[in-house]
Amino acid sequence: MRATAQKASASVSSPSLTGIPYQRFVLFPHVEVTSANVERGHALGSADTPRPGRPDRPERPGRRAPSAAExxxxxxxxxxxxxxxxxxxxxxxxxxxxxxxxxxxxxxxxxxxxxxxxxxxxxxxxxxxxxxxxxxxxxxxxxxxxxxxxxxxxxxxxxxxxxxxxxxxxxxxxxxxxxxxxxxxxxxxxxxxxxxxxxxxxxxxxxxxxxxxxxxxxxxxxxxxxxxxxxxxxxxxxxxxxxxxxxxxxxxxxxRSITARQQRELADLNVTIEEGLSISGIQLSKTLGAGPALVDRFTASSERLVDLELRSQLAGxxxxxxxxxxxxxxxxxxxxxxxxxxxxxxxxxxxxxxxxxxxxxxxxxxxxxxxxxxxxxxxxxxxxxxxxxxDLPVEVDDPAEPVAVDPARVRGHVRFEDVTFAYPGSDTAAVAGVNLDVPAGTTLALVGETGSGKSTLASLVPRLRDPDAGRITIDGVDVRDLRLADLARIVGVVSQEAYLLHSTVRENLRHARPEATDAEIEAAARAAQVHDLIASLPEGYDTVVGSRGYRFSGGEKQRIAIARTLLRDPKVLVLDEATSALDTETERAVQRAFTELAKGRTTITIAHRLSTVRDADEIAVLDHGRVVERGTHDALVADRGRYATLAA
Incomplete structure (x- = not known):
């Protein structure tokens, strides 16, 4: 029987937030975060943001900017x-x-x-x-x-x-x-x-x-x-x-005064090196012709260091x-x-x-x-x-009295209960009053336009950030009451930006589970449809991937990252545009692997290409952080609402 699409109420008001004015900032040299793409999960919170907290948890007071004397x-x-x-x-x-x-x-x-x-x-x-x-x-x-x-x-x-x-x-x-x-x-x-x-x-x-x-x-x-x-x-x-x-x-x-200035200048020099000599930095400077400007910046910083060193040695x-x-x-x-x-x-x-x-x-x-x-x-x-x-405070930390769980016994029933979250300095909540129920072993797909809050909502499950209000539970236990190590074993994440270590393919996969055997590594690679590619390399699994994995294409890196996550065998999978870098044929192969592997596993998928979520048990349509529609693909299309517009 076809499920009936449910339209969720969009009348939830976002909480009043105070903080610093919203500014653009950068997580990776090539990914700039603005209000247009903040929902994609690159703007990742601040220690300076007030956190109202749940009614049963003490609130965190907002922090004012410290004075010069402080x-x-x-x-x-x-x-x-x-x-x-x-x-x-x-x-x-x-x-x-x-x-x-x-x-x-x-x-x-x-x-x-x-x-x-x-x-x-x-x-x-x-x-x-x-x-x-x-x-x-x-x-x-x-x-x-x-x-x-x-x-x-x-x-x-x-x-x-x-x-x-x-x-x-x-x-x-x-x-x-x-x-x-x-x-x-x-x-x-x-x-x-x-x-x-x-x-x-x-x-x-x-x-x-x-x-x-x-x-x-x-x-x-x-x-x-x-x-x-x-x-x-x-x-x-x-x-x-x-x-x-x-x-x-x-x-x-x-x-003492000169030493403080020296260390700040050394930090600036390190930043210039990191930004100018990383793979992404080199690629950017070559395509923009910015090499001479970077050299001038580095030279000026080095000259200031020379002057400070002379002053330090000659001081007094x-x-x-x-x-x-x-x-x-x-x-x-x-x-x-x-x-x-x-x-x-x-x-x-x-x-x-x-x-x-x-x-x-x-x-x-x-x-x-x-x-x-x-x-x-x-x-x-x-x-x-x-x-x-x-002395930096830990914003997302283990609870004082964690709930003891055996990750191998977790079923993976995920619930979002009136979840609200806002980025620092934003006047509008990125996620507002979301209530969703994802039974164990089912698939929830989050869809919506860019900036609708899909990635932000999904990032709350592995505690990349904590909600300002409401809670997220797995098998009835608030994720904030679990040890971070236990939560990492329960929830696996594959994001659209696959990061690989400058090591061999085998070590990149074993990074997820150091005790994994070679047979288990190959099994995970086969499931992610990447074993044949690795086996065809001159050194096979012992091939060095290069800095940030630039030896491989985007789709190849993505499949290696998928294999790495599957090696942990998590009960809950969060796939944030996990197949966005794959071509159509490879995407179909990986989707078939995911369909098989998702049996007995709870999966939360975020995708812009709606073809990848047609078979999801439930699809939630987000708009400005609120769930505005919920149902299966067929029911939502028949309802002729927001989802039908996106699918057109």
């Missing part, structure tokens, strides 16, 4: 937070500090040994004593060198582990971000944060803690030894300390050069003081030489401490950029 406060980095990065490595760091203390204590014996050589062994021609003293000096050097090797190994290992943790934490956190984040953020910017920013922190993370401990310990031990030799000369030596600290603070502030150099002159003048002042008539004979030559040796040893760790301070303050700009990403 932005500055957000950029400030707590040294305590940086210190927490090293908390898991307290044991190794304590060992390093112990080694540093021992090395400093052992090293302080050298000046006293030297004094004995000059004042006792040499004047008295005591060869046995001289031999012991010289042997002691060699032993001190050997022990401190051995300590230095062990200290470097431990500190470098700890630093690299901290770097590893930062990289993986940032990458993992970004993986949890919604697609809206990536539509708002340039790809090159994200890459720059993970590579350039974290790489720029390497020397600070690896050596800062040990440098502080080493230099501080050496400074204290040296001061003790200097006071023991002559407290008067010690006071003269320390006159340089206040101006040195003051100048170092000024240099540190300069370095004249001040530090002044300090070096002062440091060099202190020994001269000490010699002068020792030679004045009023102080002549107050100390031995051995004591004087030992003291000046210690004084030189004091200025080295003092300078090291000041340099570490400069580097640490300068690196705060890098930490701020990394922590900014780590």
């Amino acid at each position: 932005k500055q406060q957000a950029r400030e980095v707590s040294l305590r937070r940086i210190g927490r990065l090293f908390t898991p490595y307290r044991g190794p760091l304590a060992l390093v500090v112990a080694i540093i203390v021992a090395s400093s204590v052992v090293g302080m014996a050298s000046p006293f040994l030297l004094r004995e050589v000059l004042d006792v062994a040499l004047p008295n021609r005591d060869v046995p004593l001289l031999a012991w003293l010289v042997g002691g000096m060699v032993a001190v050097a050997a022990v401190t060198a051995a300590f230095g090797v062990v200290q470097t190994w431990i500190s470098t290992r700890v630093g690299q582990q901290v770097m590893h943790r930062l990289r993986t934490d940032v990458f993992a956190h970004l993986q949890r971000q919604s697609l809206g984040f990536f539509t708002r953020t340039r790809t090159g910017e994200v890459q720059s944060r993970i590579t350039n920013d974290i790489g720029g922190m390497q020397s600070v993370v690896t050596s800062t803690a040990t440098s502080i401990a080493s230099n501080l310990t050496t400074t204290v031990a040296t001061l003790v030894a200097m006071v023991a030799l002559s407290w008067q000369l010690t006071l003269i030596s320390l006159l340089v300390l206040p101006p040195a600290i003051l100048l170092s603070r000024r240099v540190a502030r300069m370095r 150099r004249w001040r530090m050069a002044t300090m070096s002159i002062i440091f060099a003048a202190i020994p001269a002042v000490i010699y002068l003081s020792a030679g004045l008539p009023i102080t002549a004979g107050a100390m031995t030559v051995g004591t004087l030489i030992a003291f000046t040796s210690l004084q030189g040893s004091l200025f080295r760790p003092l300078t090291g401490l000041l340099d570490v301070g400069v580097s640490l303050v300068g690196s705060l700009a890098l930490f701020a950029r990394i922590f900014e990403y780590l």
Whole structure:
């Protein structure tokens, strides 16, 4: 019996939304998102959009734009937070500090040994004593060198582990971000944060803690030894300390400002590389003749980096050069003081030489401490950029108390209950008050003109975004109450834009299910009508697909993507224009495969070509985000409504 077409009410009013004015933005270099094609699923939401939420869920308050003061406060980095990065490595760091203390204590014996050589062994021609003293000096050097090797190994290992943790934490956190984040953020910017920013922190993370401990310990031990030799000369030596600290603070502030500008410029450079040297970017620049303009843009950015690097290296150099002159003048002042008539004979030559040796040893760790301070303050700009990403809220996340499900037991009954969703800044809901019931194992086709909300509605099922109101359930469970990993096993998506990794065909397919056997991979490829094509390649399934799969045609990439999804064997399939890139003959073959594979599987299909959805169990016609007609193909054609107009 022919089903009767049902016209849905279109009187649902869209919710009042507030937000930033709608602007065009880009997800892929060759896909611009505007109000004309936003329903196709490329505009993917924003963290700044108010979400009214369901009545049984707390509402998310809207976010106002932060003030300049708040932005500055957000950029400030707590040294305590940086210190927490090293908390898991307290044991190794304590060992390093112990080694540093021992090395400093052992090293302080050298000046006293030297004094004995000059004042006792040499004047008295005591060869046995001289031999012991010289042997002691060699032993001190050997022990401190051995300590230095062990200290470097431990500190470098700890630093690299901290770097590893930062990289993986940032990458993992970004993986949890919604697609809206990536539509708002340039790809090159994200890459720059993970590579350039974290790489720029390497020397600070690896050596800062040990440098502080080493230099501080050496400074204290040296001061003790200097006071023991002559407290008067010690006071003269320390006159340089206040101006040195003051100048170092000024240099540190300069370095921090320049470092922040350097990293922003590096991010811009990365963006230019990503946009200009990707397959899509190269194709665009060649067809538009934009190559020279891109080269000019890259050149200008690189020149600015050169200038910033010069300014960073030269920042405060004249001040530090002044300090070096002062440091060099202190020994001269000490010699002068020792030679004045009023102080002549107050100390031995051995004591004087030992003291000046210690004084030189004091200025080295003092300078090291000041340099570490400069580097640490300068690196705060890098930490701020990394922590900014780590502090990003997760918009679509696992629920606090997920519902436990066995994906293999899911039947696939999908329901849309009064679902409403609007894109950020839009005055009109992309989906408004949609109610649909898709029994397990049936096929729902979503049709309508461009911008009617088809792809937006379908994207809510795998939680590429969450509805503002209403809910979507699978077997009666709200998809927001499922773990994202479970939902990904239940819902498979094939979009009109097939993305392939720069790897072999086999690895591209196995990306969907790493434990899949070669036989299962080939079975999925056969089902997607692409096995014969792959087998005909020189290296078969081990053929490298090339960047973004550009070795294959659009239809071939689409079939590989279909096979990849089928390999997961999901209970629910979302096909967003999944056969749009296929020619008529190949489309028929894939449709036959889908008809066979859809048995026992719930399928939601979005298509502009109505010939592909004639056999759907139900067809829903969308207009401006609302379901205006529902029924089978024959019933809708007979009804002479919107569907009949589209099918004409």
